[in-house]
Amino acid sequence: METMRVFIVDDEDDFRETIVKRLNARKIRAEGASSGIRALEVLKEKDFDVIVLDVKMPDMDGIETLRHIKKMKPDIEVIMLTGHASVEFGLKGMQLGAFDYVMKPAPLNELLDTIGQAYNKKRGIIH
Amino acid sequence: MERNYRKLWWQHCLAIIGFSVIPLVFINLSLYKLFDNIFIGKMTESLRSTVENRRDAIDLFFNERVAQLYTVANTNTFKQLTDETYLSKVFEIMHAKSTSYMDIGIIDNEGRHLAYVGPYYDLLKQVNYKNEPWFIAVKANGIYISDIFMGYRKVPHFIIAVMVREKGVPWILRVTINLKNIDDIVHKAWFGKLSDAFIINSQNALQTKPRFGGEFLNPPIAPEFDTGTMKSQGYPDYSSVINTKVERIKSGVFDAFFAAAKIHNTRWVLVIKEDPNELLGDLQKGKYWVILLSILGFAVITSGAALFTNGLINRIRDTDRENAAHSDMLLQANKMIALSKMAAGIAHEVNNPLASIAEKAGWLKDLLAEEDLAGNPNYAEFNDSVDKIEHHVERARKIIHNLLGFARRMEPAKEKINVNNLLDETTGFLENEARYVNIQIVKQYADNVPVITNDLSQIQQVVLNLLNNAIDAIGRDGIITVSTCYHEKTDAVEIGIGDTGKGIAAGELDKVFDPFFTTKEVGKGTGLGLSISYSIVEKLGGKLKVKSKVGEGTVFTLLLPKQ
Numbered sequence A: 001m002e003t004m005r006v007f008i009v010d011d012e013d014d015f016r017e018t019i020v021k022r023l024n025a026r027k028i029r030a031e032g033a034s035s036g037i038r039a040l041e042v043l044k045e046k047d048f049d050v051i052v053l054d055v056k057m058p059d060m061d062g063i064e065t066l067r068h069i070k071k072m073k074p075d076i077e078v079i080m081l082t083g084h085a086s087v088e089f090g091l092k093g094m095q096l097g098a099f100d101y102v103m104k105p106a107p108l109n110e111l112l113d114t115i116g117q118a119y120n121k122k123r124g125i126i127h
Numbered sequence B: 001m002e003r004n005y006r007k008l009w010w011q012h013c014l015a016i017i018g019f020s021v022i023p024l025v026f027i028n029l030s031l032y033k034l035f036d037n038i039f040i041g042k043m044t045e046s047l048r049s050t051v052e053n054r055r056d057a058i059d060l061f062f063n064e065r066v067a068q069l070y071t072v073a074n075t076n077t078f079k080q081l082t083d084e085t086y087l088s089k090v091f092e093i094m095h096a097k098s099t100s101y102m103d104i105g106i107i108d109n110e111g112r113h114l115a116y117v118g119p120y121y122d123l124l125k126q127v128n129y130k131n132e133p134w135f136i137a138v139k140a141n142g143i144y145i146s147d148i149f150m151g152y153r154k155v156p157h158f159i160i161a162v163m164v165r166e167k168g169v170p171w172i173l174r175v176t177i178n179l180k181n182i183d184d185i186v187h188k189a190w191f192g193k194l195s196d197a198f199i200i201n202s203q204n205a206l207q208t209k210p211r212f213g214g215e216f217l218n219p220p221i222a223p224e225f226d227t228g229t230m231k232s233q234g235y236p237d238y239s240s241v242i243n244t245k246v247e248r249i250k251s252g253v254f255d256a257f258f259a260a261a262k263i264h265n266t267r268w269v270l271v272i273k274e275d276p277n278e279l280l281g282d283l284q285k286g287k288y289w290v291i292l293l294s295i296l297g298f299a300v301i302t303s304g305a306a307l308f309t310n311g312l313i314n315r316i317r318d319t320d321r322e323n324a325a326h327s328d329m330l331l332q333a334n335k336m337i338a339l340s341k342m343a344a345g346i347a348h349e350v351n352n353p354l355a356s357i358a359e360k361a362g363w364l365k366d367l368l369a370e371e372d373l374a375g376n377p378n379y380a381e382f383n384d385s386v387d388k389i390e391h392h393v394e395r396a397r398k399i400i401h402n403l404l405g406f407a408r409r410m411e412p413a414k415e416k417i418n419v420n421n422l423l424d425e426t427t428g429f430l431e432n433e434a435r436y437v438n439i440q441i442v443k444q445y446a447d448n449v450p451v452i453t454n455d456l457s458q459i460q461q462v463v464l465n466l467l468n469n470a471i472d473a474i475g476r477d478g479i480i481t482v483s484t485c486y487h488e489k490t491d492a493v494e495i496g497i498g499d500t501g502k503g504i505a506a507g508e509l510d511k512v513f514d515p516f517f518t519t520k521e522v523g524k525g526t527g528l529g530l531s532i533s534y535s536i537v538e539k540l541g542g543k544l545k546v547k548s549k550v551g552e553g554t555v556f557t558l559l560l561p562k563q
Helices: A013-025 A036-045 A062-072 A084-095 A108-122 B005-075 B078-082 B084-097 B121-125 B133-141 B180-187 B281-370 B379-406 B419-436 B456-474 B529-539
Strands: A005-009 A029-033 A050-054 A077-082 A100-103 B101-108 B113-117 B143-145 B157-166 B169-178 B196-200 B245-251 B254-262 B269-274 B415-417 B439-444 B452-454 B478-487 B492-499 B543-549 B553-561
Touching (some): A005 A013, A005 A036, A013 A029, A013 B281, A029 A036, A036 A062, A050 A062, A050 A108, A077 A084, B005 B245, B005 B254, B005 B281, B078 B169, B084 B101, B084 B113, B133 B157, B415 B419, B419 B456, B452 B553, B456 B478, B456 B529, B456 B553
Parallel strands (some): A005 A029, A005 A050, A077 A100
Antiparallel strands (some): B101 B169, B143 B157, B196 B269, B254 B269, B415 B452, B478 B492, B543 B553
16 A cells, blocks of 8 residues: 655644654655645646645745645645635635645644545545 | 713803894884884874864965955955944854954044954053054054953954055054864864874964963973873974974973974964874884784794704714714724734744744653653753643743733534523533522523524633622622613613722723723733623624622623524
């Protein structure tokens, strides 16, 4: 079985780096990008199974990034990460094809569950 | 800010009355003045014509007498007339058609009384008139009409003397005339009950007896009823009048019209006096009508203005109240919007560092589990600390969730709710807690409360919050009254939650729905409960109101639409 490849896009360095480390510690191939633009650049070269995308970022916000991602690689499942106040952005993201949204700060378990579900969906396995 | 409606009322009312009454009074006064002028003008004119008419009648009388005398003097010779038998015959003819002659005499150029017919024959026959003023006057003027005098007869009379020439020798024919005819003419000018007419000579001595006051040959005086006192006062002196004069004399209570006209044949003046009250009676009546109509008009205008102003002020008051209520609601809504935006901003900013802290703590936990640190003496401490960090992050997260309760934009659910059941269930959560502090929960449900469609959990949250507040407000020993009723008119269900707590002061009552407003001790309440409840209820299409009296308690009323 292939290992799951997860891409974390968030402008909060501490958050992103720690999440990446923790995922890696759980045998998940995780990588991070600090902005939507950087993420799109990385995506040109690499492929991922699941992208965790923060809604509120400078320059290019999560919704805009999501549109580009869905254009470039519609197969990749995207999970929107929202501050509480931007629930509607999470919902909007789902309308644009995101798999689900998770509210910050979320316990890692919750996030892992959602990532797992998204991964399963991508592989065509529905639990 | 409350307007001063009473002041506004007076301002409007007085303005309306002022703008209506001032023209009314002005028009009435000018009309009255106009009529007064016209009326007095007419009166003056009629008085003038009366006095001239009477004067002309008197003049006519004199002219006739004088003409008769000339006729007698010229149709008879001096010689014939000095014959007293002949003169007596002539006098009889004269006397037959006019009772005014009393006697007749013929006087020669030297003043000798040559012939006399009349009752005082013995007395007058001998008299020589050579030095009498009237004899001198008649010699100078050819004709003389005397003033009135009583003479020997003790009746008022006067004489007319004419001088004629026969072959260059002058002689004089003299008659005495009693006053009756003049009196008759003058008395015809006594129109009203109080009017008067009399003749005065050039010395302002009465020549005829006036109707009221004054004696022959004395100056005329006003009667007592004119002066209003017991003392009589003199009339104005018209003895020197040449052209007809009409005037109104007013001084104190004395008020009279006077018309004076000179009698051409004599040096007499005919004076007519009229009472204005009699003359102007109709005008006086008109004056009362004007006053009465003015008062009536004023009354109508005043009551109309009062009624109209009442309506106006009531409408203004209603509008003000509506506006106030509206702006209150608007203000509250605006506050809510601003605060929810701010809360959303803060939440996001706080959530990000919180997320980082949570991840770091999680990473530490991962590491603690991975590394073989279990043997480390401080392992338990590390583990405990990380747990605590996670615990407090979770706490902070919950606070922010609460804070964002009213910033949440989720679609409210639509469920069928039996309000009474919902209240039973919700009070059930708190019954134990209430019993513990000896608070009794009394339920007063209406039976006709319909099933409503709304978000059950959010309503429950609001009710729970209100109940919690009620318990906190009472503290210990009290009653919470939970009631429901149905307003058919507005198709709304009302939930009332009343407590017997300490109440809220009027000044603070309008702040209870403001976020962060709390009367609880520091650290005990966030001041968010009621503001969240308020925004939830608004979002659900309902209304949350509060009534309170210090010392008696507070009642929160929750109005929910049926649909």
